[in-house]
Structures are given as C-alpha cells and as structure tokens.
Amino acid sequence: MNPNPKSPTISIKDIARMAGVSKTTVSFIINGKAKEHQISTETIQKVQSIVEQMQFVPNEFARGFRLKQTKTIGLVVGDVYNHFLSLLEKTIEIEARNQGFNLVIASSDDDPELESRAIQSFLSRSVDALILVSVYSDNKIHQQLNTRNIPIIYLDRVVTGRHVTCVTTDNYAGAFKLTEQFASQSCRHIAFIGGRPSISTSSERFRGFQAALEHYHLPYSPDLIVHGEFTVEAGYLATKQLFSAAHIYPDAIFTASYTLLEGLFQYAREFNLNILQRIKLATFDDHPLFDFLPFKVNSVQQNTELMGKTAFDLVLQAIRGNRNLENVVIPPKFIIRQS
Amino acid sequence: MNPNPKSPTISIKDIARMAGVSKTTVSFIINGKAKEHQISTETIQKVQSIVEQMQFVPNEFARGFRLKQTKTIGLVVGDVYNHFLSLLEKTIEIEARNQGFNLVIASSDDDPELESRAIQSFLSRSVDALILVSVYSDNKIHQQLNTRNIPIIYLDRVVTGRHVTCVTTDNYAGAFKLTEQFASQSCRHIAFIGGRPSISTSSERFRGFQAALEHYHLPYSPDLIVHGEFTVEAGYLATKQLFSAAHIYPDAIFTASYTLLEGLFQYAREFNLNILQRIKLATFDDHPLFDFLPFKVNSVQQNTELMGKTAFDLVLQAIRGNRNLENVVIPPKFIIRQS
DNA sequence: TCGGTTTAGTAAATCGATTTAGTTGAATAA
DNA sequence: TTATTCAACTAAATCGATTTACTAAACCGA
Numbered sequence: 001m002n003p004n005p006k007s008p009t010i011s012i013k014d015i016a017r018m019a020g021v022s023k024t025t026v027s028f029i030i031n032g033k034a035k036e037h038q039i040s041t042e043t044i045q046k047v048q049s050i051v052e053q054m055q056f057v058p059n060e061f062a063r064g065f066r067l068k069q070t071k072t073i074g075l076v077v078g079d080v081y082n083h084f085l086s087l088l089e090k091t092i093e094i095e096a097r098n099q100g101f102n103l104v105i106a107s108s109d110d111d112p113e114l115e116s117r118a119i120q121s122f123l124s125r126s127v128d129a130l131i132l133v134s135v136y137s138d139n140k141i142h143q144q145l146n147t148r149n150i151p152i153i154y155l156d157r158v159v160t161g162r163h164v165t166c167v168t169t170d171n172y173a174g175a176f177k178l179t180e181q182f183a184s185q186s187c188r189h190i191a192f193i194g195g196r197p198s199i200s201t202s203s204e205r206f207r208g209f210q211a212a213l214e215h216y217h218l219p220y221s222p223d224l225i226v227h228g229e230f231t232v233e234a235g236y237l238a239t240k241q242l243f244s245a246a247h248i249y250p251d252a253i254f255t256a257s258y259t260l261l262e263g264l265f266q267y268a269r270e271f272n273l274n275i276l277q278r279i280k281l282a283t284f285d286d287h288p289l290f291d292f293l294p295f296k297v298n299s300v301q302q303n304t305e306l307m308g309k310t311a312f313d314l315v316l317q318a319i320r321g322n323r324n325l326e327n328v329v330i331p332p333k334f335i336i337r338q339s
Numbered sequence: 340m341n342p343n344p345k346s347p348t349i350s351i352k353d354i355a356r357m358a359g360v361s362k363t364t365v366s367f368i369i370n371g372k373a374k375e376h377q378i379s380t381e382t383i384q385k386v387q388s389i390v391e392q393m394q395f396v397p398n399e400f401a402r403g404f405r406l407k408q409t410k411t412i413g414l415v416v417g418d419v420y421n422h423f424l425s426l427l428e429k430t431i432e433i434e435a436r437n438q439g440f441n442l443v444i445a446s447s448d449d450d451p452e453l454e455s456r457a458i459q460s461f462l463s464r465s466v467d468a469l470i471l472v473s474v475y476s477d478n479k480i481h482q483q484l485n486t487r488n489i490p491i492i493y494l495d496r497v498v499t500g501r502h503v504t505c506v507t508t509d510n511y512a513g514a515f516k517l518t519e520q521f522a523s524q525s526c527r528h529i530a531f532i533g534g535r536p537s538i539s540t541s542s543e544r545f546r547g548f549q550a551a552l553e554h555y556h557l558p559y560s561p562d563l564i565v566h567g568e569f570t571v572e573a574g575y576l577a578t579k580q581l582f583s584a585a586h587i588y589p590d591a592i593f594t595a596s597y598t599l600l601e602g603l604f605q606y607a608r609e610f611n612l613n614i615l616q617r618i619k620l621a622t623f624d625d626h627p628l629f630d631f632l633p634f635k636v637n638s639v640q641q642n643t644e645l646m647g648k649t650a651f652d653l654v655l656q657a658i659r660g661n662r663n664l665e666n667v668v669i670p671p672k673f674i675i676r677q678s
Numbered sequence: 679t680c681g682g683t684t685t686a687g688t689a690a691a692t693c694g695a696t697t698t699a700g701t702t703g704a705a706t707a708a
Numbered sequence: 709t710t711a712t713t714c715a716a717c718t719a720a721a722t723c724g725a726t727t728t729a730c731t732a733a734a735c736c737g738a
Binding site: 009010055057058059060061062064065070071072079080081083086087089090093094097102103104105106107118120121122123124125126147148232262265266269273287288289290291292293294 | 348349394396397398399400401403404409410411418419420422425426428429432433436441442443444445446457459460461462463464465486487571601604605608612626627628629630631632633
Binding site for chain 3: 709710711712713714715716717718719720721722723724725726727728729730731732733734735736737738
C-alpha cells in the first residue's frame with residue numbers, strides 16, 4: 001500500500017474559507033499586520049485558532065515567489081575534504097539559520113566549469129545572495145552570469161573587480177610568520193609547496209614566504225618551490241619532486257594547505273616517515289590531530305568563526321542594498337608546536 | 340554610487356513580446372515541447388535566437404512553484420566537524436548535482452530541537468525530499484511535522500516507524516570485528532566509549548562490542564563502559580572517568596566515533612600521550628591522519644560514497660512515488676593498522 | 679462548396695502567497 | 709439631517725512559469 005503519497009497542501013485560502021473571512025485577512029493576521037489593518041480581536045482569535053488546529057504553516061516557497069526573496073543563500077566551496085572549509089561552511093550555516101536563512105551548498109573541486117555551473121544553478125533558483133570561495137581570480141565570469149545583480153561576497157580568496165567584497169585571512173602575514181619561525185629554528189633550505197598560483201591564498205602565502213626569506217637573508221632556490229593544486233595528490237607529487245629532483249635537500253617545508261601536507265605525509269610514509277625526522281614543517285590550516293603527530297607541525301589557524309560571521313554579516317548588508325562594502329582581512333592565529 | 344542594485348528579471352513574457360508570439364509558445368519551445376505542439380521551425384528559431392541574445396534563463400523558482408517541485412533536497416546532519424559526515428555530505432551534494440538537484444543543508448548538533456526546526460524549515464520551503472541523520476530513534480516527530488508527506492530517507496542511523504527507509508553501515512559487524520581484533524591481540528580489559536545510547540550507531544556498536552566479548556569469553560566490566568555524546572568533550576570526560584574511576588586499568592579502548600577518539604587523545608595529551616603506549620585503540624570512522632600517529636589505531640571506515648549514492652538513489656525512487664523501499668545496510672571497510 | 683482534418687498557434691486558469699485600492703455600514707460631527 | 713470619518717473588512721492584481729482547452733486559417737477530398 002502506498003501510504004498517502006500526495007496530501008494536498010492546506011493553504012491560506014482554506015483557512016480563509018474555514019474562518020469565513022478573506023485570504024487578505026488571514027494573510028494580515030499570520031503576518032502580524034492585523035492591528036495596522038484594524039482587524040477585530042475576535043476575527044484574529046478565530047483565525048489563529050483555526051491556524052493552530054490545522055497546523056497551518058504558510059508555504060515559504062509561494063511567499064518567496066511573491067516577495068522575490070527566497071531567504072536562501074548559496075555557498076560555493078572548493079572541497080569540504082579540507083577541515084578548514086568544513087568549519088567555515090558550518091559557521092555560515094549556523095549564522096544563516098540564526099537569521100532565518102537557509103543555506104544551499106555546492107562544492108566545485110576548484111573546477112572553473114563546476115563553479116560556473118553551481119553559480120548559474122543558484123542564480124536561476126533565485127538565491128538572495130552568494131558566498132563564493134572562487135577559483136577565479138577576477139569577477140568577470142560572475143558578472144556575466146549575474147544579470148540580476150544578486151549580491152556576491154567572496155570568501156577566503158581575493159577576487160578582483162569593481163565593487164567586489166572579499167573576506168580573507170591575512171595570508172601574507174601568516175606565511176611570513178611561519179617562515180620567520182623556520183628562520184629562528186636555523187633552517188636554511190626551506191621548501192615551499194603551493195597551490196594553483198592564480199588563487200590568492202596560494203600566491204599571498206608565497207609572497208609572505210618570499211618576503212620572510214629575504215628579510216632573514218635566507219637563500220631562495222627555485223628548486224625548492226613547487227606549485228600544484230590544493231589537493232592531497234598534488235602534495236604527494238610535489239614532495240616526491242622535492243626529494244628526487246631538487247639539488248638541495250630541504251631542512252624545512254612549508255605547505256600552503258592542509259591537503260598538501262597530507263600528501264606530503266603520504267609520500268613520507270613510503271619511507272616510514274623517516275625523512276620527516278630531520279625536516280621542520282609548517283602549514284596553513286591547522287588540524288586538531290596535529291597535536292598528536294610524532295613530528296611537530298607549526299600552523300596558521302584561520303579564524304573560521306569570525307570569517308563566516310563577517311561574510312554573512314556583509315551578505316545581510318548587501319541584501320539590504322548596501323553595495324559599497326569594504327574588504328575585510330582577518331588576522332590568523334599561530335599554533336607553534338616547535339620553536 | 341549604487342551599481343544598479345535591482346535589475347528587473349527578464350521573463351518568458353518579455354521573450355514572447357520580443358518574438359511577437361505568446362508566452363505559451365515560448366514555454367513550449369524552451370521546454371523542448373515545440374514539435375508535439377506543432378510550432379513551426381521558423382518560430383522556434385526566432386524564439387531561440389532571442390532567448391540566446393537575451394541570455395534568458397527561466398526562473399526555476401517560478402517554475403518550481405507551478406510544478407510543485409523545487410528540485411531541492413534537504414539534508415540534516417549532526418555535525419560536519421566529523422570528517423565522516425563531511426564526506427557523506429559531499430557525496431550527496433555531488434549526487435544531487437548530477438541529477439539536477441540542489442542540496443540545502445542544516446546541522447543539528449544532535450539537538451532534537453534544532454533538528455525539528457531544520458526539518459520544519461525545509462518542509463515549509465517545499466524541498467522535494469529529506470535526508471536525515473537524525474537524533475530521534477523513531478519517526479513520530481517527523482511524521483507529525485511532515486503533513487505533506489514528503490519522502491524522508493534516514494541515513495547513518497536507524498530510525499524506527501512504519502514505512503521508514505534507512506541506509507546504514509553494518510555497525511554491529513564493524514564493532515564485532517574491531518573487538519575481535521582486540522581479542523586476537525590478547526587484550527582482556529577492553530573499555531568502550533559510546534555516544535548517546537538512543538542513537539542506533541551507538542547502541543549497535545555497543546551490541547557488536549558486547550557480542551564479541553561474549554564470543555571470545557572476555558570479561559565484561561561495567562566500569563569500563565562509558566556513554567556520553569558523540570563529541571570531543573564527551574570523549575575527553577569519558578577517558579578521564581575511565582582512568583580515574585575504574586578499578587581496572589584497560590588494555591584496549593574502543594571509541595564509537597572519531598570525535599570521541601579525539602577527546603581521548605586530548606586527555607592523553609595531558610600525560611604526554613604516555614598512557615597510550617600501553618593501550619590498543621580501535622574506533623569507528625577512519626581519518627587519513629591516523630596513518631601518521633605514533634600509536635596504531637584500528638578503525639572501521641564507512642563507505643561514504645556508497646552510502647550517499649544509495650541514499651540519493653532511494654530519494655529519487657521515493658520522489659517518483661515508490662514508497663515501499665527496503666532498508667539498506669552497507670558493509671564497512673576495516674583498516675587494521677595493528678594486528 | 680461543404681465538412682473534416684491538420685497546422686500553428688493563443689487565451690486564460692492555475693499554483694499560494696502579498697498588497698493596493700477599494701467597499702460597506704455604523705458612528706460622529708456640523 | 710447630511711456629510712464625514714472610521715472601523716472592519718475584501719476583491720482583484722501580481723509574481724513567472726505551465727498547461728488545458730480552445731480558435732483561425734489552410735488544406736484536402738468528394
């Protein structure tokens with residue numbers, strides 16, 4: 001037996017009929033506008049008790065259709081495999097919920113095509129705003145897609161363009177500090193494993209790294225710089241390259257993301273992690289399990305809560321019509337496990 | 340300057356006017372129903388070229404309103420802090436995307452109140468179906484909320500009730516196997532740290548644990564059994580209790596979730612992880628970093644991909660009207676790092 | 679040239695809310 | 709007594725699509 005597969009929704013019209021009033025009256029009452037439209041107390045009570053009895057909940061979808069706001073925001077992230085992005089997503093979801101919004105998510109795997117498709121899908125579904133952790137370094141494509149001019153807030157990565165608002169971590173400072181730490185540990189041959197250079201989190205971290213090398217008069221060897229994607233596989237391959245192709249053996253490695261570090265670990269495991277004994281490590285994005293590893297990883301912990309809240313706050317402002325919003329750069333926290 | 344904050348949407352009506360045809364015709368054409376409604380090739384081409392030129396994309400929201408299907412499904416999970424749930428979420432998101440659906444997510448933190456609210460919110464927004472990682476052990480509340488009888492698929496945890504469909508890991512078998520492994524390692528005093536007993540993942544894992552103890556004639560000491568929540572804090576407290584209140588010192592600990600294990604680690608850290616030297620560990624939910632820890636953790640890795648795909652497949656079937664769906668139990672994978 | 683079929687469309691209802699611009703009857707003021 | 713105000717509502721338009729039930733013209737055979 002098919003247990004009642006399609007019960008017709010009870011609508012405002014049904015309530016109106018039951019109460020013997022018009023839809024208008026019901027609408028006023030359920031929206032708390034009864035007083036200003038001078039609906040009598042009796043009518044209010046009659047309608048309310050019927051609403052109660054029938055467990056009537058207005059169809060948010062229909063309401064959204066009429067009001068042109070879906071109370072939904074879209075979030076496109078690279079990949080929640082990364083703990084940092086999971087946490088970011090969670091903060092935004094909580095923030096959204098607190099403000100009565102729902103969150104639609106899509107992960108792009110940092111694929112431009114997937115990102116575009118996700119954005120298009122969100123726009124055609126009339127989200128009220130978008131939060132993007134974008135692979136694109138400028139907003140041209142987004143502007144093209146966004147014919148309705150729905151607010152977009154960029155998160156985690158800087159995207160350039162007119163009237164663009166970004167919420168990012170101070171990646172330059174974070175990388176500088178971690179590299180500085182290496183310097184104070186007397187490392188001289190510091191390797192850098194980065195992500196796609198067009199992504200600001202990769203390039204800014206590299207800039208910070210370079211600046212610190214220069215500042216502390218440390219040698220810069222192109223051999224020790226590898227760029228790939230922000231993936232575990234890329235981290236594995238980069239490490240392999242570092243140890244097989246480089247002329248100099250590094251005494252420290254800086255990975256620009258958690259995933260890259262995990263790839264590094266994977267490679268090191270093939271040698272029973274021995275190679276890590278003599279190498280100092282620093283990475284972006286902390287992970288709670290780092291505390292329990294046999295080698296000490298210094299890291300930059302991004303303030304996901306503040307980032308998420310800030311981004312959502314900007315979204316709200318943008319929805320309210322304020323489109324001249326300043327970029328926000330959030331200071332990271334340093335987790336120094338070995339100094 | 341406010342950069343054009345509200346561009347009015349271009350609608351099917353505008354296209355119709357531009358092409359000098361009716362809305363009906365445009366609708367037929369953009370939905371590929373031109374032939375069966377005998378629209379002439381010229382008209383088709385004229386309309387299509389205008390659609391192209393104007394970059395017209397039909398408003399999915401309006402369409403959903405009319406068709407009573409939003410092509411959206413709602414997912415309620417406990418907490419994406421848990422890597423396992425992140426991966427599950429991601430699989431479902433990809434699966435949804437491939438089928439042209441969007442995914443709305445909410446995390447409940449295993450709070451019944453939050454879960455109910457999330458479900459209510461999703462239902463009032465007319466999602467086409469729900470996937471729930473629920474805190475509730477039966478579906479009474481869900482039935483009450485679900486007056487429109489929208490399909491619900493339960494994931495990860497068993498929920499009882501009439502016409503309920505669940506996709507779960509074989510938790511009993513997983514726990515049995517891990518405990519069995521302890522037995523073969525000659526452990527005798529095996530502790531169990533579980534989550535909320537009303538949640539099937541906790542109780543089933545406990546059942547499997549108990550059954551293995553019995554099967555291998557291992558002593559069962561209530562002192563070594565602690566139940567709490569599936570959180571890091573609870574894991575910490577449970578471990579503390581285990582080491583301070585128990586009369587017997589455990590030689591093995593089984594944690595029923597990744598978060599509980601992380602809590603255990605946190606407690607152990609206060610003693611420089613020394614206490615872990617003599618204790619064997621097994622846990623549900625693997626984590627890639629376990630490979631690099633100085634102590635070997637055996638684990639059960641749930642097949643998030645198969646679980647997510649199966650759940651989404653059932654969702655599709657349910658949407659198509661098939662409500663008599665069988666529960667699916669998915670075999671886990673064992674990751675034995677120490678045998 | 680008439681009746682019937684085919685071709686190529688269109689008008690209008692509908693989904694479930696919100697909102698504008700009324701209407702009605704009673705009470706009050708002049 | 710008549711005009712005005714006010715309290716208490718309501719009819720109908722609207723949002724952007726889909727879909728049902730038409731219509732008008734062309735064509736075709738007898």
